[in-house]
Amino acid sequence: MSAQPATFTYDPAHSVQFDVYVPSDLTSSEGEIKSLPLIINWHGGGMVAGGKKDLFFPQYLVDKFNAKGVIYISANHRLLYPSSTADIIEDVHTLFQYISSGSSEFASYLHGIGIRVDTTKIGVSGISGGVYSARAASTLATVLPRPKVSLSLYGMAGNFLLDFWVKPNDPNDYYKALALDHDKLEKLVIENGGAVVSDAPLKIDMQKRQATDEFNRVGFFVDWQHKGILLDYILNEHGLSSKINQFPLIERINHIPENKKHLLLPLDKDTVPTFFIHGTKDLVVPIEESHAAYEELRQLGVQVGKAWVEGADHGLLDPSKPPNRIQGWEEAVDSGINFVIEQFDI
Template identity: 35%
Template sequence: MPPPPPQLPEHQTLVYFTVDGHDVKMDYYLPPNASGNLPAIIYYHGGGMTAGSRRGMGFPRWLYNHCQQKNYIFIAADYRLCHPTTALDQIEDAKALFRYLSNDFQTILPETTTLDTTRIAVTGFSAGGYSARAACVYASPKPAAMLTGFGSAGDWLLDHWTRGRPPTSIAGRVNLDDIPRLLADKTVVSDDMPAPGGMMSNRFALTVRWELDGTFLDGCLGRPGLGAELDKVEYAQRADKLPEDLKPGFLQLFVDEKYPPSVFVHGTADEVVPDQESKNHHEQLKALGVKTELLLVPGGNHGLVDFSAGFPPKPFPGSVEAYARGLEFIEEAFAAV
């Protein structure tokens, strides 16, 4: 039986961006006796770019606990989900969040507390890796560090995204017959909580359909036929084949020496987001002289959880240690500011 949704600690919910009448929200969690100019860690949830919520099943209690212990502000942010909006809108949301944190958010904090905008780290898990990476490329102020867990968008030009593939273990949890209704619905969604007791909403069926058909990039960027066009050429030629208006959505094309120090945690048996995404991004940063670490978990699956003992699942062997090192990496980046 699926577990109940997480009981979240005490927090405050804010609207950080309103666009076309739609409110995009974040939650913030202050550490005990918050006072002074505090660092922050932002959490971006997964969900295949189409589903999920800042309050959903993937809520990283371990990351929240770390912030409580280190006297950091913890921020869980939603973002507009693909269809009818696109990954380009998620870039705008990432930029908007950092604008908000630098300005209006400071006036909302307790009188003795401020956010140190030179020490904000971003974390992204699965599809949340897109928003984390988007912040590192486009946001101002720039994040001080990034940690991704099995994060997407390290390399969206891989064959994995340009061609159809067999269903993953997650695919069986959705109803593909619902696709026509989902596509016909043009309601903007940025907070997609599943029904009580559910792992995810059926919006995730969009992602599954796109993966099966090789149209993931089409769906995420709102451009039918994009994946098929890219798949006609070799990997090395794909960047040149991109339409100019969509290039900003391929974040790897805009990584430079000013990119924040970054640490990547990824399982080597991930069938949903290949570990090649983290490997390629890591190598790209190394070549630019940016501090980076790649923490591969041998045999680790997508999500780095072990379901063999039922619910609640245990962390996949090696993942706890990898995340612990990832948190140390963030601390080192904060100390270097």
């Protein structure tokens, strides 16, 4: 078990923070400063909710990376609506600038325990909605220092043009585990999303046995899926989903405004090597998301890896025994971690 994390504010203007977990078995000579690789993980929550330490915190990732001598950061970002995906991308840039600065409070903290970040060995990871931030770091040449590798766990951002996102659905078929409080949601809608938020930890509503947060921001995700309008908020272009869903999937990109396409974070040959983990029965984020990104990167000649976990629902859970994870989940995660370590060459 890792020690308690230290918390840092990397964007004081919007009070956006991250937690850092360092390996517990550090050994160094007196006065020696060790350079260690770093993995940055962004939490799930559909981009609209969640936080760096909440109900779905992946302690297993912290422990496994720390055991391999890797510093682990759990990062927040401004949450979608009223903030935008452009704001989330800005947060990714700000975070990378902060962690690579030698004069930050974070750098001073690490120096005090005899370590520094090896900026040539930074990896990124995302869980569910957090994959959008990881993909921004993986694809944008303006994110410096450039990460070496990316790990995607049952993530969004592979293809936001799928029917799953742009056509109406019955949320009862997909999101029985996520709360939709209509009164709280209506209040947020009236307030145009309410205040700018970067931390909305998910917790269990014990009466309903559903995941929620203080303001039921996760209800946005359920509501948008029900209406088929998630893309409208990803691109800040209301009415776009109903406009493009009339076309075949292969043609939809041609109907996205040119000044909005960059927010879909297009892949190219310079995208960093990426490993995908996804359950074949995921009802919250379809495996087609990861399929699309994996195949596109493979065709671009980018090094990729995958672990499709047979029968697993979102979070690699066993649909017949929630909240237990399905058999084979840990082997899939270990494969992804080993892929990251190989890219670090340690």
